[in-house]
Amino acid sequence: MATRDDIITVNNLCKHFYNGGLKALDDVSYKINKGDVVVVIGPSGSGKSTFLRCLNLLEVPTSGEVIFDGVDITKKYHVDQNGKKVRQNIDLYRRKMGMVFQHFNLFPHKTVLQNMTLAPIKVRKMDKAEAEKKALQLLERVGLGDRASAYPIQLSGGQKQRVAIVRALMMEPEVMLFDEPTSALDPEMVGEVLSVIKELAETGMTMVIVTHEMGFAREVGKKVIFMDSGKIVEDGTPEQIFENPQSPRLKDFLGKVL
Amino acid sequence: MFSSAGFAKTWQYIQLFKEGLICTLSLSALTVLFGFILALALALMRMSKIKPLSWFATAYVELFRATPMLVQLFIIYYVVFAKTNLPNFKLFGFIRFERFFPGVVALSMNSGAYLSEIIRAGIQSIDHGQTEAARSLGLSSRQTLMEIVLPQAIKNILPAIANEFVTIIKESSICYTIGVQEIMYAVATTKGATYRIAEPLLIATAVYFCLTFPTSKIIAYFERRMSRGDKR
Numbered sequence: 001m002a003t004r005d006d007i008i009t010v011n012n013l014c015k016h017f018y019n020g021g022l023k024a025l026d027d028v029s030y031k032i033n034k035g036d037v038v039v040v041i042g043p044s045g046s047g048k049s050t051f052l053r054c055l056n057l058l059e060v061p062t063s064g065e066v067i068f069d070g071v072d073i074t075k076k077y078h079v080d081q082n083g084k085k086v087r088q089n090i091d092l093y094r095r096k097m098g099m100v101f102q103h104f105n106l107f108p109h110k111t112v113l114q115n116m117t118l119a120p121i122k123v124r125k126m127d128k129a130e131a132e133k134k135a136l137q138l139l140e141r142v143g144l145g146d147r148a149s150a151y152p153i154q155l156s157g158g159q160k161q162r163v164a165i166v167r168a169l170m171m172e173p174e175v176m177l178f179d180e181p182t183s184a185l186d187p188e189m190v191g192e193v194l195s196v197i198k199e200l201a202e203t204g205m206t207m208v209i210v211t212h213e214m215g216f217a218r219e220v221g222k223k224v225i226f227m228d229s230g231k232i233v234e235d236g237t238p239e240q241i242f243e244n245p246q247s248p249r250l251k252d253f254l255g256k257v258l
Numbered sequence: 259m260f261s262s263a264g265f266a267k268t269w270q271y272i273q274l275f276k277e278g279l280i281c282t283l284s285l286s287a288l289t290v291l292f293g294f295i296l297a298l299a300l301a302l303m304r305m306s307k308i309k310p311l312s313w314f315a316t317a318y319v320e321l322f323r324a325t326p327m328l329v330q331l332f333i334i335y336y337v338v339f340a341k342t343n344l345p346n347f348k349l350f351g352f353i354r355f356e357r358f359f360p361g362v363v364a365l366s367m368n369s370g371a372y373l374s375e376i377i378r379a380g381i382q383s384i385d386h387g388q389t390e391a392a393r394s395l396g397l398s399s400r401q402t403l404m405e406i407v408l409p410q411a412i413k414n415i416l417p418a419i420a421n422e423f424v425t426i427i428k429e430s431s432i433c434y435t436i437g438v439q440e441i442m443y444a445v446a447t448t449k450g451a452t453y454r455i456a457e458p459l460l461i462a463t464a465v466y467f468c469l470t471f472p473t474s475k476i477i478a479y480f481e482r483r484m485s486r487g488d489k490r
Binding site for chain 2: 056058091092094095097098099101103105106107108109118119122123124164167168171177
């Protein structure tokens with residue numbers, strides 16, 4: 001297979017709730033290239049989070065394709081190079097897509113270190129000592145080197161989210177998905193989390209970020225998607241979106257949030 | 259009611275109470291073990307997406323919760339095991355296996371129904387975000403259940419499980435009706451031999467209390483230890 005620029009491509013993605021009563025995603029197509037930092041903005045209920053959650057199939061799309069590294073992961077089977085039908089295992093793709101949630105979702109019964117080493121040990125069969133060493137290095141990088149043995153309840157919101165980010169990084173993902181990573185934080189903790197995400201962007205990590213932080217979107221995003229009513233209304237560079245919006249809905253939205 | 263002569267007479271049969279204690283303990287321990295495994299299976303079946311499994315588990319739970327324990331015990335002993343020739347040996351040299359085993363089966367099947375509802379409630383009390391986080395890290399649904407959901411669920415339902423375990427110790431006394439030599443059987447035998455009832459019953463009461471009270475205390479201790487993650 002030739003090397004490809006795109007890492008995730010979605011084609012005609014639809015997600016309906018209540019038997020089609022609510023179209024959370026309405027025929028969305030988009031291509032994410034390696035190294036892209038894609039920021040998704042839009043009003044509440046516009047389908048931003050659903051879009052993100054469909055990328056690693058936490059939300060199963062009603063129809064459409066999600067092509068990750070050349071494989072449509074929405075299908076039960078795929079055909080390999082030898083033309084053989086292989087049953088698809090979504091877990092294999094999910095481990096390549098790290099996800100960070102609005103409400104952190106750390107495992108409360110495990111320490112910070114255990115939170116981070118669980119998946120590498122269980123899924124990647126990493127050696128325990130090696131996993132712990134890597135975890136400590138990552139914690140050091142985000143300024144939490146001294147909190148390895150703490151339980152999540154003992155951490156502040158900002159600290160929890162930083163742990164959640166490095167927990168996802170432990171799996172060495174090819175893409176990081178952020179679902180409103182700062183929306184549940186106290187204002188004074190937003191900065192510390194955003195700076196970690198920014199640093200990550202500078203390392204060339206491919207990222208998709210759903211956020212309400214417009215200043216951050218503008219600064220970090222290489223591409224910006226504006227969604228409304230389950231559709232991508234406008235997409236482009238931060239300059240295009242923020243300084244030269246075309247659609248009335250985007251103009252209206254920016255007028256309210258900026 | 260009580261008399262020292264009565265106690266002296268009863269005391270001659272104290273060996274029966276010792277055996278009864280061992281029997282009650284074995285009965286309860288095995289019931290707890292098998293009941294819990296059955297309950298876990300039933301809870302998972304009930305939450306399964308495969309409809310027939312879910313229907314079966316629901317029917318099972320409703321049936322066992324809606325009928326008396328004594329009826330279930332008699333059906334299992336007199337009907338289900340009527341034609342089965344269970345091995346005719348004695349556990350610890352005195353417990354008749356062909357009576358003991360149906361007792362364990364009946365108690366396990368009954369407590370499995372109750373425990374499965376407790377376990378199901380525990381699993382459903384865990385925030386779905388926990389499952390999503392685990393799955394997004396690439397853990398399989400089985401690993402997510404075993405590593406993330408069940409440990410937290412069991413911690414939450416520990417008081418309810420403790421209650422159920424204490425209930426099993428007490429309910430196991432019903433097995434005396436099919437001739438399992440547990441504590442109440444010792445009471446009946448002593449009564450038949452001495453014509454005393456108050457003193458054997460007092461001893462039985464003391465033995466049951468000494469079993470159930472520490473059990474709930476031990477579980478309370480583990481509950482405190484497991485809740486470490488919740489407190490500063």
